[in-house]
Structure formats: structure tokens, C-alpha cells
Amino acid sequence: MLSFLSSLYSGVVFLAGEAAGQSSSGSAGDIWQSLRDDFINNFISEKRYMYLLKGLGITFQVTFFAALLGILLGIVVALIRSSYDKLKDEMRPGFAKGLLGFFNFIAKFYLTIIRGTPVVVQLMIAYFIIFAASNNKVLVAILAFGFNSGAYVAEIIRSGIMSIDNGQFEAGRSLGFGYIRTMIHIIIPQAFKNVLPALANEFIVLIKETSVSGYVGLQDLTKGGDIIRSRTYSAFMPLIAVALIYLVIVIFFSRMVTLLERRLRNSDR
Amino acid sequence: MTAEKGDVIISVKDLKKYYNGESIKALDGVTTDIRKGEVVVIIGPSGSGKSTFLRSLNLLERPTSGTITFDGVDITSKATDINKLRQRMGMVFQHFNLFPHLTIIKNMTLGPIKLRGMSKAEAERRSKVLLERVGLVDRADAYPSQLSGGQKQRIAIVRALAMNPDVMLFDEPTSALDPEMVGEVLEVMKDLAKSGMTMVCVTHEMGFAREVGTRVIFMDCGKIIEENTPEQIFTNPQNERLVSFLQKVL
Numbered sequence: 001m002l003s004f005l006s007s008l009y010s011g012v013v014f015l016a017g018e019a020a021g022q023s024s025s026g027s028a029g030d031i032w033q034s035l036r037d038d039f040i041n042n043f044i045s046e047k048r049y050m051y052l053l054k055g056l057g058i059t060f061q062v063t064f065f066a067a068l069l070g071i072l073l074g075i076v077v078a079l080i081r082s083s084y085d086k087l088k089d090e091m092r093p094g095f096a097k098g099l100l101g102f103f104n105f106i107a108k109f110y111l112t113i114i115r116g117t118p119v120v121v122q123l124m125i126a127y128f129i130i131f132a133a134s135n136n137k138v139l140v141a142i143l144a145f146g147f148n149s150g151a152y153v154a155e156i157i158r159s160g161i162m163s164i165d166n167g168q169f170e171a172g173r174s175l176g177f178g179y180i181r182t183m184i185h186i187i188i189p190q191a192f193k194n195v196l197p198a199l200a201n202e203f204i205v206l207i208k209e210t211s212v213s214g215y216v217g218l219q220d221l222t223k224g225g226d227i228i229r230s231r232t233y234s235a236f237m238p239l240i241a242v243a244l245i246y247l248v249i250v251i252f253f254s255r256m257v258t259l260l261e262r263r264l265r266n267s268d269r
Numbered sequence: 270m271t272a273e274k275g276d277v278i279i280s281v282k283d284l285k286k287y288y289n290g291e292s293i294k295a296l297d298g299v300t301t302d303i304r305k306g307e308v309v310v311i312i313g314p315s316g317s318g319k320s321t322f323l324r325s326l327n328l329l330e331r332p333t334s335g336t337i338t339f340d341g342v343d344i345t346s347k348a349t350d351i352n353k354l355r356q357r358m359g360m361v362f363q364h365f366n367l368f369p370h371l372t373i374i375k376n377m378t379l380g381p382i383k384l385r386g387m388s389k390a391e392a393e394r395r396s397k398v399l400l401e402r403v404g405l406v407d408r409a410d411a412y413p414s415q416l417s418g419g420q421k422q423r424i425a426i427v428r429a430l431a432m433n434p435d436v437m438l439f440d441e442p443t444s445a446l447d448p449e450m451v452g453e454v455l456e457v458m459k460d461l462a463k464s465g466m467t468m469v470c471v472t473h474e475m476g477f478a479r480e481v482g483t484r485v486i487f488m489d490c491g492k493i494i495e496e497n498t499p500e501q502i503f504t505n506p507q508n509e510r511l512v513s514f515l516q517k518v519l
Contacts, residue, residue, distance in 0.1 A: 171362065
């Protein structure tokens, strides 16, 4: 294992152009020595670890607010889409129906555009075209990733609403609840519970998707690691460090999702 | 509530419900009056329109044409607040449709608290009285999934009663039940009939129709074919379709 690691590592170092004077089959002591040197060079000197730390802060900030925006947007779009599907047959033609139809068209258009194009292209369009006048990269990233996530959240929530048996709806209506109050008191609580794990997964996906923020020069975690690489000309340490940090975060949240799923199942009995 | 016992509370005139233009006629001109205190039992073969008729009474199905007048108000009119009127018409479904995310007591108090503006304590007190009546007061804090089918349907009935309705509509309330649970639900419905509740009930339980019904309506092909007292319907059926239907089910 150690010899595999050592040959892998020295191979990487060699490719990175730093192998001058180093033997490719060095002893274990040499390996640890060069690993430590590399570590110090990449993270400690000139406080380079700050690139990762600050980048992580940006990644969290963008992910958190984009997720918030995505959920708000997703709920609104999901309600418009499912209300239109449910009500289009029973509504009488008129202004209200026309308005709902219009909003439904907008929502469908939004879903098609967002889900039909790569998020990194959307981010660049947001930064270089739509918000070209703004220099607030964090805000632009939050908006771009939020609008992107909203489309996926909308479909998750809509599938949750549609999965609720129509009898629940009729029971609510027959008690005298109107459409909206039936949604609020009866349908949405059940739908939300059903889709909570899927929503949490969307959050995990979002964390990883923000790694393309570097395309607009935003120094998130990935970009931070990349900057270190460009300074030290050593790819192994910074990129593996970045990967490990993402991995730890994702494992942590995945674990949370599993716990959440178990709790939800328990309350179903 | 203005209607006295014996007064017409629901008046249905020439009710039609078509699907796909006119190709499927679920209801094809139904006219009848339902009086306060009556227990009207609707029977008929499947696809005869009896469920559609019942569901039209509180507008869960919107009729293509015709009028339904409830306590003097035309509920098919655009100006009518159907949500208000539905509060006065309890409905019990074949598949219970209890709210699985709420406990029994919350299933029952949701409507009275949110729609009638009742206090939580008052709504719970009244619900407990109703639960006592159907022998399920000890299950107040259980979730629907912990109940048997018969218990679920008894809860569905008292959930509708908690709104203190003038009329109760039953849409095949025992059809989804295991045979040994049918009795307990019919028992609750009998008690309800005895208490003077106006009931409209679609059912395949001919024993119930005979024993509890004050009037039986036989429907086929979206029309009322025959309506009479249970006595007359079961011992002296006139229409040949009713005769052959009764031969099959009795």
C-alpha cells in the first residue's frame, strides 16, 4: 500500500515538474519528507490555506442562499404547475383561468430553459450578460444557482403534490376548504414530507455544482485550490485537498438525509 | 338552517353530466327532491351514474346542465360560495380519505377550528363526544394508519359530523371494507338515521336499504328508473331492469 502510494505520489510530483533530484523509488522516509515539504509549500507558506478556507466560506454562502432561493422559487413554480393541471378542467373560462394559464406558460418556459442548458453556461450568461453591470460575484452566483436549483426543486415538489391521492383533495374540499386552504392544510404537509429526502439530495447536488463558480472568477473552494496549484505548480496536494473537503461535506449531509429518512419512516409507522 | 322535518332540503332538476361532448352520459336528466329527515338510498348497477349523482350534490362533480338547490340556494350558480355550502353537507367516501399526517382528533377538529372558527378546546370536546358515540374515544391520538378499515370509516363519519352538517352523503361507505367490518359501519349509520339526520347513501347493502331507508332510488344509464319505499322496491318492483338487478344482488 505504502509503496503503491509512494510510486503514485512521486509519479504525480514528477508529472508536475517538481521531480528534479528525486528518485522515483525513494524510501518511505523520503516520501514522508517530500509529502511534508509539499504540504508546507502548498498550504502553510504564505498562508495559502486561506485560499481554501475563504473559498469554503464562499461555497457555503452561495450554496445556502441559492438553496433558499431555489426552494422559494420551486414552491411557487410547483404550485402554479400543479394548480393549473388540477384546476384547468373545473375552472370556468375567465380572467382567473387566463391568468393561471399565463403563469403556467411562464413556469413551463422557465423549466425548459433552465433544465435544457448547462448550469455553467447559465452562470456565465448571468454574470457577463444579464448582470454585466454588477461586480458582486457572490450575489450573481447566488441568483444563477438559485434560479437553476429552483427548476429542479419545482419538479421535485410538483411530483410530491401529484403523488398525493386525489381523495385527500376531495376530502378537504368536501369539508368546505377552498382550493388554496386544502393545499395548505392537507396536501402540502403530506407532499413536503414525501419529498424531503429528495430536496436534501438536491441541496447536496447544489454544493457540488457551485464548483463551477470559478468560471466567473468567483473564488470558491475549487477556485481556491486551483489558485494554489497555479502558485506552487503542484497539482496533487491542493486538488486532492479540495476533493476531500467536498467529500467530507457531502458524506456529512448524506448521513443527515439518511437520518431524516429514517425519522420520517418512523412517523409513518 | 330554515328547513323543518319533511321540507325539501335538496331539489335536483334535470341534472345532466356528459363526458367527451355528449358521447358518455353519466347523468341523463335526473330530477328528484330530498326532504329533511329522509334516508334516501340509491342503488343500481355499476356505471349507472349513482356515484356521479351523489358527488354532484356537493359539486365534487360539476354537472353539464340542470340545477341543484340546497336549502333554497342554487348551488350550481356562479355566485354561490360552494365552500360555505359544503360545510353543511358532510361526505363519507368509499376509501375513507382520512388525513394520514394528522391524528384522529386532529382529523376531526381541522374543519371546525379552521372553517367554523371554533376554539381548539371546544372542537376537541365535541369531537370526543362524537368519538364516544362510535366507541373510538381511546384512539383519539392514534394515526389513521394504526386503525382497521372499519374504524377508519367510523372516524370518517364522525369527522364529517364534527362540522355539524344538515345532510350526510355516503358514497359506497362499506364497499372497501372486509366483510366482518361492514356491520360496525352500518350500525353507526343506522344510529345516525335514527337521530333524524338527512342522509343520501349510495350502497350495495340491500339489507341496509330495506331496513333503514325511507326511500330507495334505482338508477340505470344515468336515469332514475324507479323510486319508492323500500317495501315497494323490494317486494313489488315494477321496472324489468330493477327486477333483473334485484335478482342478481339479492
